[in-house]
Amino acid sequence: MARDKKTKSKTKISDASLATTLGRDAKAFIGAVNPPVYHASTILFDSYETLKTLPDSAPYTYGRFATPTSQALTDSIACLEGGAGSFLTPSGLSACVLALIAVVRPNDHILVTDSVYGPTRQFCDSYLAQMGVVVDYYDPAIGAALSEQITDKTAAVFVESPGSITMDIQDIPAISAAAHARGAVVLMDNTWATPLFFKPLQQGVDISIQAATKYIVGHSDAMLGTVTATAELYDKLKQHHRLFGLCAAPDDIYLALRGLRTLPVRLQQHMANALHVAQWLSEQPAVCEVLYPALPEAAGHALWQRDFLGASGLFSILLEPCSDEAIAAMIDTMRFFKIGYSWGGYESLIVPFDTPRIAKFCEQRGQAGARLLRLHIGLEDAQELQQDLQEGLERLTATN
Numbered sequence: 001m002a003r004d005k006k007t008k009s010k011t012k013i014s015d016a017s018l019a020t021t022l023g024r025d026a027k028a029f030i031g032a033v034n035p036p037v038y039h040a041s042t043i044l045f046d047s048y049e050t051l052k053t054l055p056d057s058a059p060y061t062y063g064r065f066a067t068p069t070s071q072a073l074t075d076s077i078a079c080l081e082g083g084a085g086s087f088l089t090p091s092g093l094s095a096c097v098l099a100l101i102a103v104v105r106p107n108d109h110i111l112v113t114d115s116v117y118g119p120t121r122q123f124c125d126s127y128l129a130q131m132g133v134v135v136d137y138y139d140p141a142i143g144a145a146l147s148e149q150i151t152d153k154t155a156a157v158f159v160e161s162p163g164s165i166t167m168d169i170q171d172i173p174a175i176s177a178a179a180h181a182r183g184a185v186v187l188m189d190n191t192w193a194t195p196l197f198f199k200p201l202q203q204g205v206d207i208s209i210q211a212a213t214k215y216i217v218g219h220s221d222a223m224l225g226t227v228t229a230t231a232e233l234y235d236k237l238k239q240h241h242r243l244f245g246l247c248a249a250p251d252d253i254y255l256a257l258r259g260l261r262t263l264p265v266r267l268q269q270h271m272a273n274a275l276h277v278a279q280w281l282s283e284q285p286a287v288c289e290v291l292y293p294a295l296p297e298a299a300g301h302a303l304w305q306r307d308f309l310g311a312s313g314l315f316s317i318l319l320e321p322c323s324d325e326a327i328a329a330m331i332d333t334m335r336f337f338k339i340g341y342s343w344g345g346y347e348s349l350i351v352p353f354d355t356p357r358i359a360k361f362c363e364q365r366g367q368a369g370a371r372l373l374r375l376h377i378g379l380e381d382a383q384e385l386q387q388d389l390q391e392g393l394e395r396l397t398a399t400n
């Protein structure tokens with residue numbers, strides 16, 4: 001399934017090999033394979049003279065700025081993203097917030113995809129709006145026509161592809177070109193694809209954001225965000241990261257580094273399992289649509305094929321109109337799919353979304369009244385996951 005176009009050249013080492021080698025320095029740490037976890041706030045200096053003459057480039061001066069543990073992760077992410085540098089935040093949401101705050105000033109205008117992660121939208125509508133920022137939401141399918149909505153005041157365009165519930169794929173190169181033509185920067189929430197399956201900075205994006213909580217940590221046991229910038233925006237991002245006092249906890253950073261080592265193999269299996277399950281679901285009568293860009297008949301498949309290097313394990317399905325009781329009968333007693341938010345861990349999850357926005361989304365694609373379920377396909381056996389869903393759909397149909 002691996003689609004290794006674009007990332008391979010004679011001299012460039014593959015992401016699979018990078019994921020196992022980045023951030024390691026055995027010689028510096030008694031030969032240990034993994035960098036140790038530094039629990040450090042204060043870093044001591046030899047003398048007043050050392051303190052006075054400390055160069056700006058001194059690597060370690062205070063725990064909030066960097067330790068060898070955080071450096072190992074930021075160096076690794078920056079390399080995989082192809083950026084000038086990365087910063088860590090205590091959650092994925094704080095990574096989205098940092099990226100926005102770093103590039104937006106009072107009275108600016110920003111364009112945000114209508115499919116954006118809900119809490120990011122809430123930040124825009126509350127905090128940014130209060131700052132006097134004008135926030136407009138655009139159709140994720142807009143592509144190059146976004147240029148018609150860009151004004152002299154547009155400071156930034158926020159993209160997320162695919163959107164984490166409705167799964168719309170965006171034309172990132174076209175959007176980036178339209179933004180750059182008017183001097184706006186492009187921020188991307190790249191959590192779904194991870195830096196392995198989509199390379200934002202190669203596609204014109206200026207700042208790439210990861211909810212590392214999801215696939216990078218990969219085990220549903222830590223919260224973490226990363227933000228990676230091009231050289232042009234690196235200093236701005238660094239300044240705001242410091243101003244807001246952001247940092248991440250050493251044990252969580254360690255878990256992310258540990259997750260990173262197996263990210264390539266986990267993602268391949270998430271993709272294989274998700275393709276199997278999505279294909280099967282698309283043939284079930286109770287399912288009116290499978291929103292998974294890796295399926296040939298899915299909306300956005302052509303763009304996905306052109307720009308992505310793989311598909312992760314998160315997708316949504318639209319069920320024929322049915323009652324809450326029927327949904328409950330399906331999902332309450334599943335063997336492997338458990339009900340819960342978040343995703344990117346090794347385990348399968350299922351969760352209904354029935355907000356007014358989702359109802360409108362269904363209506364707009366000719367599926368009025370359809371019920372949206374979001375599935376995260378974990379690393380269990382694909383056949384057994386299919387069986388679990390089949391039994392769930394049987395309960396749903398029997399109850400409806």
Ligand SMILES: *Cc1c(COP(=O)(O)O)cnc(C)c1O
Pocket residue numbers: 091092093094096117160164189191192211212213214223224225342
């Ligand atoms: C989960 C998620 C976030 C936020 O990450 P947290 O670590 O939960 O704060 C941001 N963007 C997307 C697309 C997400 O799925």
